[in-house]
Amino acid sequence: MRERFPFAGELELPDELQGWEEMYPEYFQFELTEERTEYERGRFWFWDKKDTTEPLMPWDMTISAQAWQIAMAQNTSRVFAIPPSMSVDIRVIAGYAYFTGINVEDEDLLNERAELFTERSDYYYENYDALYNGTWLPEVKRIGEEIDDLEVPPELPEYTPEEAVIEGKGQSQDTLTVLRNYNRLTELALEGWQRHFEFLYLAYLAYMQFTETSRELFPDISDDAIGKMVSAVEADVFRPDQELNALAEEALELGGSVPEILKSDRDPDEKIKQLRADGKGQEFMSLFDEVKDPWFYMTYGDGFHSYEGSWIEDLEAPFDHLRSKIERLEDGESLGRDFEELQSEREAVVDEYRQYLSAEERQLFDDAYETCMTVYEYAENHQFWIENWLHTIVFRKMREFGRLLENEELLDDAEDVFLFTRFEVAELLEEACSTWALGKGAFVSGRWKDRATKRRGIFEAAKQWDPSPALGEPPEEVTDPLMQMLWGITTEKVENWLNIESEPTDTDTLEGFGSSSGRVEGPARVVDNTTAIDELEEGEILVAPLTNPAWAPVFPRAEGAVTDDGGITSHAAIVCREYGLPAVTGTGHATKLIETGDRVRVDGQAGVVEIVEKASKPE
Known part of the structure; x- marks a missing residue:
């Protein structure tokens, strides 16, 4: 067994990835200075496969790392002062994001942060409905609507409208509009991500507090039983x-x-x-x-x-x-969730556990449960409103800027705009405006097109690369509950990563989180990406790296689900509990060991997946 994962500087990247560093902001790259390298090699970094199963386009880093890092880190470090969790640091290699958690160990600082956290989080928990429906959701919608309304001309005009003279504007407003509105777009995208994290950790912490309370009161309670008590959420x-x-x-x-x-x-x-x-x-x-x-x-x-x-x-x-x-x-089948039945099942599970408690214990249980149920919907709602609704609007508006650059002949294809960082796009747009200002027939540089061609090749090569699951020396024990809940990273999984070194083993048993109870056996369908999800057939067991909200309509076809990544609060875990499907999440490498057609047995209570029979036996 290896003692550690490679350091970033020790990774052997394919020749096709040479020059990837030019595509991404320097701040997010490993080992820039000797002092920084010492810091990075002293930490454990894990590949965020939950959000970067494929590499990020350079411009997508705006919302997937730049806005994320600021919003995520300050939420825990400066706003709510979550006592043990200072922040998460991010680095990128060839478009793949690696995270490391920065924890608080100083006892005085822990106490200082605990006092501030209690005061601020209590206010949010007590006023959640008013803050969410009265402020958060209207503000997110306002941000999206303002982005949608930003004017982006498909091309700059032959001559500026005569109103510029008649109304005494003095100069063309066209170039100012383009530059101003691009800056406003990026500003609003950053603001949207400030909203993304506003309640997020509070929702997860409420779940964690309820989990800890339940385990203190019922030492043998399963993760699945806890999950059932917070199911049937109208998200x-x-x-x-x-x-x-x-x-x-x-x-x-x-x-x-x-x-x-x-x-x-x-x-x-x-x-x-x-x-x-x-x-x-x-x-x-x-x-x-x-x-x-x-x-x-x-x-x-x-x-x-x-x-x-x-x-x-x-x-x-x-x-x-x-x-x-x-x-x-x-065919006489029902669609979707029987919400009333799910609620009845949830209430029955809650009532069953409550009856074993004393009056004092019941009050403790009820307080934790009420807080959790009040805010936990946010863990799912933010995915729709920010990561789907808002991002759709942001990317759509960026394509309008891309079409402008294509029509002004600085790019060959509007989609190429995403091959540049947000700062480079600002430079691109400024050059387009400057070239237009020089008048018809002005020289148009082809260097942006050449860069786009080179970067497209690097990006496609990055999609074929299989990054290391982690970097550096792992901790003796993974104790961060957020790493376990959100990313499904446990001590056992890290040990498995070290053992298999990204290569399949000959085992026929995988272990993960028992995220949705029940046992089922059937043929597997391995789905590596969203485009292949419709290949899932009735009665098959879905095996995937992760799932996301867009997959929800196909879950009724499945008999169960198995994922490489994600914990008990991952999308697959939540949806499977809602649909009553057995699920094991965070197995580490199910998609490497299981092939489509293999017969597998899923135990969602024990968190175990067995390969009963291979579809094609090796010769």
Whole structure:
């Protein structure tokens, strides 16, 4: 067994990745100075596969690392002063993010922070509804709407409108508008991420406090039992799937040609055209159009990668889901969650545990439970409103700037705008404005196009690279509860990483978090990315690195779920509890050991996955 993971400077990167450093802000790169290298090599860094399963585009770093680091770190260090957790530091290698937690060990500082944290967190817990619905959600919507309204011309005009002279403006406003609105876009994106973390750790800490209270009162209680007591949460992240369910039911109720059009193999544009030409189809499309904004602002991935796209821009996924749901309804199946039944099950579990407690213990339990249930919805809601809805708007607006740069001949393709950092895009736009100002026929440099071509090759090579799961010397024991809950990182998983060194082993048993109870056996379907999720067939067990909100509509097809990463509060864990599917999360390397077609047995109570029979036995 290896004693440690490689340091960043020891990694052997493919030749195709040479020059990747030019694509990303210097601040996020490892080993820039001797002093910094000493600091970095003295820490344990883990690859954030939860959010960067694939590399980040340079501009996407704006929201996936730059805004993230500031917002995430200050929330724990400066705003709520979470006693043991100072912050999380971030570095990037070829577009992949690595995290390290910075903890507080000084006893005096812990006490100082504990007093401040108690005062501030109590206020948020006590006033959550007013703060969330009265301030947080309206402000997030305001940010998105303001970004949407920013004016970006497709190209700069041949001549500035005469109003510039008639109204005494003195100069063209076109270039000022472009530069001002790009700066405003990045400013609003950063502001959105300030909102992203506002309640997030408080929600997770409330869950952790309830978990700790439950374990103190019931030493043998399982993670799954605790999870069941906080299930059946009416979170906005489930609304896209719920709205699709309602649309499928409405399509059958309308009847006529509507169900047949929706079940056809035509592309979305053709289906929409046919529906709008049909009387009942027009009724359906009226409902469809009402649902699209905001509930189809779902990205095809995790929300952090501009190239993944969104439902509202590509309606393939919602129409595929509608076809599947209509067919299920026609077969007599029910759709979605039986929310009332889930609530009844939750209340029954809570009541069962409460009856074993004394009056004093029950009060302690109830206080922790009430706080958790009050704020825990935020853990899911922020994913929809920031990582899906807001990011869709941000990326869409960036494409408008990309089209401007393409039309002004500084880029070959509007999508290439994401190959540059936010500071480089500002420079690109300034050069476009300066070239325009020189007049028709002014020299246009091709260096940005050359850089984009080179960077596109590096980025595609990065997508094929398999980074080390961690860097540096691991701790003897992983004790950070947030690392366990959010990323599923445990002492055992780190030891497994050291043992397998990213290579499959010959074991037929994996262990992880028992995140949703139940036992099931069936054929596996390994899904490495969002584009392959529709390959999941009825009765199969989903095996994936992670899941994200866009996958929710296909969960009813699955018999269970297994993930490489994520803890008991990961998306897969929460959704599987909502749908009553057995799930084991945070196995470390299920997608490396299991192949599509393998017969697997999932024990969501014990957190164990067994490969019962291989689809193809080795010769």
